[in-house]
Amino acid sequence: MLAGKTLRCLNFFRPSKDLSIFLLSMALVFLTGCNPSTNEDRVHLTYWEKWTGFEFEAMQKVVDQFNETQDDIFVDLLSTSQIERKIIVSIAGGNPPDVAGIFSEFVPVLVQMNALYPLDGYLEQAGIDGEKDFINSYWKVCNYEGYTWALPTTGAALAFHYNKKTFGESINGLSFPPKTLDELDAYAEILDATDHDRIVNATFLPSEPDWWPFVWPLFFGGELWNGKDKITLTSDKVVKAYEWVASYSERLGVERVQAFRGGFGDLFASPQNLFLSGKLCSELQGNWMQTFVEKYAPDLEYGVAPMPTDTEDLYGTSLVECDIIFIPKGSKHPDEAFEFIQYVTGQDGIEAFTTGLRSINPRNVRSEEFIQNHPNDNMEFFDSLAMSDKARANPRIPLWYEMLDEMKAVFDKIWLHKGEPYEVLKEAEERLQERLDRDLRTWDRVKDVRKVEWDEFVETTRQGAHPL
Template sequence: MNSPNSTKPPRSTNLGLLHLNLLIAAILISTIVLIYWASGPKSRTVDGRTEISYWTGWGGRELESLRKLIDEYNRSQDHTFVRWTYVANDYNKMRIAFAGGDTPDVCSTVWADDVADYAERNAIVPLDPYLAASTRSLDEYSTPVQELYRYNNHTYALSTGVGSFFIMYNKQAFREAGLDPERPPATLAEFDLYAEKLTKYRNDNPRDGIQVLGFAYIGQIMSWASVWGVDFWDPNTRTVLVDTPRMVEFLEWLKTNVDKYGYRSQRGFLSSLGNTVSPNNPFLTGQLTMIVVGEWYKKIIEMYAPPGFEWGYFAFPAPPGGRANATILNASMFTIPTASRHKQEAWDFIAWITAPAQTIRFRVGPLPGDMAAASAVQSDPGYDTPYWRFVKDLVNSPNARGIKLPLFNKFMYLMNQVEERVLSGEATPQQALTHMRTTFQSSVAEVFRDPPPTTTTSGSQGVTP
């Protein structure tokens, strides 16, 4: 036992000092490791070039085109060598890599609707200083596409292509229902009327079940919300905007139309349908006559449609006070992870691969498969068809926008719960949305304790080119 005058601290205090010293040592070691990782020796190839790692999720024709472009880039200069890895369309691998800090130097395995979440977590770096020091500019893109790359007044990504959503319809089904196949519905009221006329029941009896569904109102909570003028998120205050009068009105519209055909009846019918990427595609077999799709769906039709299949397309009809020619934009984004050891080299590659000269070969080729992001490439003769002109106008519409909010997967999970509770009759729209807002806002407060990223247009949040 220690005497009252002893200068030796009690054993418990010694253990506390030991733990403190060990903690300090661990912090110092971790700091040294991080400094080495961030500024230590760079990966070098045999010929002395800096090697950067790149992850892509593209497969098929896109991967083959991308591989050729990467080979060309590696031959075109002598300071960087890009070593690519195919992650088989599994963008979840990128989420795991971000969580563990073991990321590639550059990637295109990030969806546009994930950018806000990664930006809020400081998992990706702003590209503004790199853009400012380069010959590239956001002016190469229309305003909606520019905004897709930005969050809270910072640019975090670029892309080669951009996707949009709209409605395709079966022209033969229109004829059989007494509708003009060259005149799709122009108003929301017309759309609902067309959906009713196109729906058929077994033995002409609703009790016997649905045989053909004019439009599946189930599963549409995200694709239609923007048409109604709904915005989900305020980045300045980190506030989710879901339990608004406009969102309530939108859900009431969905509920009214689902009730026409029966929630359980629609659920059962939809669960029985064939695989989209196959000859059993329900749109191509005539089981669904109007569907929400993206521009890429044209490939599905070309691959699996029966001979003589006729199809058309139109933008979402807007309700009174809604947004005409509205669509949700998405894209596979080129980003630089914060953990990248070679940020400048990563940017040099992004600047080259997303430039119009490369995009036109990657996205257009002999025949375009989707819409290029750069305005100059959108003017390529390959896009000079009625279909691609329609897609181009939609992508560049003032009412085209991406979904930008953090915790996107959590948000989608909760929104799907809202849809199920409302359409099944378990809760009113206001009840379901209020509960969703409270739940999601609590998750945001728990995950993001620091202030939101700066909203100034200058500066780079500590990133230097």
């Protein structure tokens, strides 16, 4: 009888035992899985970066150096793809990173969405004069609507890269490297090699790589918009630029040139890359190219020069881009985040990072050690492009994605001769203008409220008070 009762009791309690095991397991999961941090008392900052591979490693080194110098802050670096989109979602979800890095062209987009904290107060408090400290072209893109939103971490500039074996000397008295697009066209007439219906070698293709379909007007002195309220795709210089683009596929034949491009697939980081494989004699590329040459075409001898331009007075024009670091709105530790930003963009941090990336140091001053140890053979040249008055940034427009898509479609249509350049540009201009007008109307409705909010944040941080 007693034994039976005991057995029943045991059976009764079995579910509770299972439940206890379950709860214990859950507790362990929570303790071990959801809170991997150590017992340190330091404030943990979450830092999202778009970098992967060797670029991520270079930033990780800087982060490690910062963490070693710190008793109060510990930075966790996380590689995040499509970061500019995820930042928005994370802010909306109330759980953004404390600090993040993106490409500079997204500053206007994020500012108009109220996704960033202004840094002006912090900068003043820390005694940082960005205008003096940073190369002008990189400093400008960190500013928008009268506030500073970010600081540059590394810079880039585009230049004319040429294969010294296939395109390495002057022909018929033309200047070398070519300074004007007329000269480049003359070289192309001579050097382009075809075999029956196939292109064997091409001198230059505006379609390679297809990353900057909007860039060509720069080399004609044209602008895609007036910087305020008007899209200017049908201005004479922009139309002339795309007529020049069309002339290349016209001369080589659309089908032949597409077959030539398509043969290698859409591969940049590969030995099959048109330029790295020696099939394309020259192309517009950035300062990062040395890394890829060393990896995929170590025997390639190449040189760099400014991109040829429509007229000689424009020679030296370059598209400059930079990576920036900022504090997303909703960051739980903005003061600590700025301390980290200050380290990363300070002389030591930025030199360590840009050495690792083989990229341009966005600060005006370089240490002797940095100059001597920098692994990019052409850094002095790229520095000169970035520091030039002719350095130009991507259009700083809140419709950046729309403009990029529109210019990609414009480029394709013109390149494939699916329309006259003026007509194609006019259609795109009308579409973008309509969207810009809509955006400006929305911005006019909210900008005063936003500015009050930003001014308050700036004032609080200027006084050294905690903003939250």
